[in-house]
Amino acid sequence: MTATIGERNAAGLTTIVTRVRERARAAPGAVAMRHKDLGIWREVTWAAYWARAELVAHALLALGVEPGDRIAVHSENRPEWLYTDLGAVAVRAVTVGLYPTSPAAEVAHLLTDSGATILLAEDQEQVDKALAVAAECPELRHIVYLEPRGVRGRYTDPRLLAWPDLLALGERHRAEHPDAVERRMAAAEPGDVMTLIYTSGTTGPPKGVMLTVRNVEFAVETLVTGGGFTSPPPSERDLALSYLPLCHVAERAFTVWFNAAAGVQVNFAESLDTVQANLREVQPTILFGVPRIWEKVLAQVDIRRDSATPVKRATTRFWLRVADRVGDTLVRTGGRHTPATRLLYAAGWLLCYRALRERLGMRRVRYAASGAAPIAPDVLKFYMGIGIPMHEVYGMSENTAVATANRPGRVRLGTVGEPHPGVELRIDEATGEIMTRHPGTFAGYWRNPHATADVLDPDGWLHTGDVGEWVEGTHVRITDRMKDIIITAGGKNVAPSEIENALKASPYVKEAVVIGDQRPHLVALIGVERDTVGEWARRRGVTYTTYRDLSGKAEVRELVQGVVDEVNARLARVEQIKRFAFLPKELDHEDGELTATQKVKRSAVAKLFEDLVEGMYAR
Numbered sequence: 190m191t192a193t194i195g196e197r198n199a200a201g202l203t204t205i206v207t208r209v210r211e212r213a214r215a216a217p218g219a220v221a222m223r224h225k226d227l228g229i230w231r232e233v234t235w236a237a238y239w240a241r242a243e244l245v246a247h248a249l250l251a252l253g254v255e256p257g258d259r260i261a262v263h264s265e266n267r268p269e270w271l272y273t274d275l276g277a278v279a280v281r282a283v284t285v286g287l288y289p290t291s292p293a294a295e296v297a298h299l300l301t302d303s304g305a306t307i308l309l310a311e312d313q314e315q316v317d318k319a320l321a322v323a324a325e326c327p328e329l330r331h332i333v334y335l336e337p338r339g340v341r342g343r344y345t346d347p348r349l350l351a352w353p354d355l356l357a358l359g360e361r362h363r364a365e366h367p368d369a370v371e372r373r374m375a376a377a378e379p380g381d382v383m384t385l386i387y388t389s390g391t392t393g394p395p396k397g398v399m400l401t402v403r404n405v406e407f408a409v410e411t412l413v414t415g416g417g418f419t420s421p422p423p424s425e426r427d428l429a430l431s432y433l434p435l436c437h438v439a440e441r442a443f444t445v446w447f448n449a450a451a452g453v454q455v456n457f458a459e460s461l462d463t464v465q466a467n468l469r470e471v472q473p474t475i476l477f478g479v480p481r482i483w484e485k486v487l488a489q490v491d492i493r494r495d496s497a498t499p500v501k502r503a504t505t506r507f508w509l510r511v512a513d514r515v516g517d518t519l520v521r522t523g524g525r526h527t528p529a530t531r532l533l534y535a536a537g538w539l540l541c542y543r544a545l546r547e548r549l550g551m552r553r554v555r556y557a558a559s560g561a562a563p564i565a566p567d568v569l570k571f572y573m574g575i576g577i578p579m580h581e582v583y584g585m586s587e588n589t590a591v592a593t594a595n596r597p598g599r600v601r602l603g604t605v606g607e608p609h610p611g612v613e614l615r616i617d618e619a620t621g622e623i624m625t626r627h628p629g630t631f632a633g634y635w636r637n638p639h640a641t642a643d644v645l646d647p648d649g650w651l652h653t654g655d656v657g658e659w660v661e662g663t664h665v666r667i668t669d670r671m672k673d674i675i676i677t678a679g680g681k682n683v684a685p686s687e688i689e690n691a692l693k694a695s696p697y698v699k700e701a702v703v704i705g706d707q708r709p710h711l712v713a714l715i716g717v718e719r720d721t722v723g724e725w726a727r728r729r730g731v732t733y734t735t736y737r738d739l740s741g742k743a744e745v746r747e748l749v750q751g752v753v754d755e756v757n758a759r760l761a762r763v764e765q766i767k768r769f770a771f772l773p774k775e776l777d778h779e780d781g782e783l784t785a786t787q788k789v790k791r792s793a794v795a796k797l798f799e800d801l802v803e804g805m806y807a808r
Contacts, residue, residue, distance in 0.1 A: 206275050212235045220454055223454065245272045248359030251359065259282065398586040480568070512542070560584065566603045626651065713769040
């Protein structure tokens with residue numbers, strides 16, 4: 190039984206760290222996580238997990254880490270990320286995650302803004318970024334690197350420390366001060382800041398969201414042990430694939446919190462490029478993804494179907510039409526099968542869906558979720574139709590990812606679900622802004638009281654910046670971000686995200702940015718899905734060399750014009766796209782066009798491709 194949120198019991202304060210320690214004591218030989226090394230999946234038991242995290246904690250103490258010091262991690266998802274996270278929390282320090290794709294300028298901002306004293310850098314690439322900006326980071330004392338290749342023997346910076354040397358330092362400290370970590374853990378308080386999760390930076394420099402022990406425990410008890418997402422709640426029998434950046438609050442929940450609180454086995458993907466292969470190997474039971482992931486998988490299904498033999502193509506198309514009918518019923522019933530859809534799905538399972546889900550790596554998924562950005566309902570319906578229980582959820586770093594969720598059997602497609610138990614949620618009558626209040630509301634933005642005051646009012650209500658409405662009085666539908674609402678020259682309010690999602694529901698469209706604020710009509714910048722459109726072009730004998738060349742083909746423009754026309758037919762006249770232009774390149778985080786979670790930085794894209802926008806309005 191866990192401690193009441195923010196209080197102590199006889200055993201002390203319950204935290205993510207104490208949960209892992211207790212699992213190591215109760216089931217030392219059980220597998221906590223797996224990762225790939227030289228092509229082989231390696232297991233890490235709960236005993237080994239806790240032993241390594243405790244060793245890191247001792248090493249941090251040996252390096253002089255005090256309560257409240259910030260420990261930064263700049264790495265892909267791997268066990269060392271979790272060892273460092275838990276080790277930092279154990280000594281009452283604060284974990285700061287950096288996105289692996291963050292360019293040097295962003296690394297400089299995060300390190301200086303957080304005042305990180307120690308940085309865990311994965312490899313030479315991340316070490317190079319840190320050293321390039323180290324002069325701007327006076328509080329940075331140590332840079333610990335995981336991969337020695339290209340680093341050891343090449344650099345002489347005294348701040349560099351290899352991972353094995355860090356562990357050796359921890360071993361010496363543990364031998365001399367065996368109870369030091371336990372004493373530091375025992376002194377933990379509910380208000381201790383556990384982590385800084387930096388915002389995506391779509392509207393300015395990223396801000397550090399301070400999440401406390403109390404915040405995280407509320408999230409754990411709501412989302413994990415309370416079954417806020419899955420039914421039944423997650424357990425040791427569940428498997429998860431960790432592949433989205435761990436510095437994002439949603440991935441931290443599905444990887445670290447689900448693992449520590451429910452014993453869900455974490456399997457680390459080798460990289461974002463190998464996610465689909467790793468999915469097939471692991472076949473997880475719980476799977477979270479941002480919209481771009483779900484859209485990309487669907488696009489791959491379309492590619493495989495269209496490139497199959499005529500017989501297989503016809504068979505797959507037939508059963509996907511059946512899945513569409515099943516999906517329509519599930520949408521109408523909230524995700525519950527009828528006797529007719531059970532029979533249809535059973536036949537489809539034998540002849541198509543089982544093999545399809547096996548290839549997708551989703552044969553055993555019992556709970557799937559999409560969050561962090563809007564997604565087209567048709568994309569979710571596809572997964573529901575082939576038997577994957579899909580749920581759209583909603584939360585943000587500032588409320589520790591706790592706001593709403595579609596619950597099993599009560600799914601309302603096009604909404605982000607119902608408020609979780611213990612969550613107060615209201616929608617401002619004047620502005621339509623969604624506001625939440627609960628014990629998971631963040632402690633504020635790091636070193637930024639003015640920004641905190643802008644979103645957190647004196648009564649404890651968090652102003653999310655999202656515009657929404659109630660559906661059937663129970664579910665919440667998000668229409669857009671307040672800052673993204675377009676007001677045309679004619680004074681009409683338009684929510685661009687719904688139009689963009691409708692366009693991106695096509696397997697041929699990867700990005701869509703609708704523009705039209707204070708303009709006479711709407712236009713769009715469109716990026717094609719290179720793999721899908723490339724395969725379409727190949728089958729029609731359309732040759733091309735580069736991405737830009739592909740999108741410049743007249744045949745491709747005609748293809749995308751058809752997508753735009755189809756979407757326009759479903760929209761009111763004021764919402765229709767009058768013209769579109771192709772983006773000349775694929776948008777990228779390192780170029781400042783996307784956030785690390787693949788959300789478009791609308792203002793940056795509009796400015797960067799201003800000539801294309803003006804060209805559309807000049808015609």
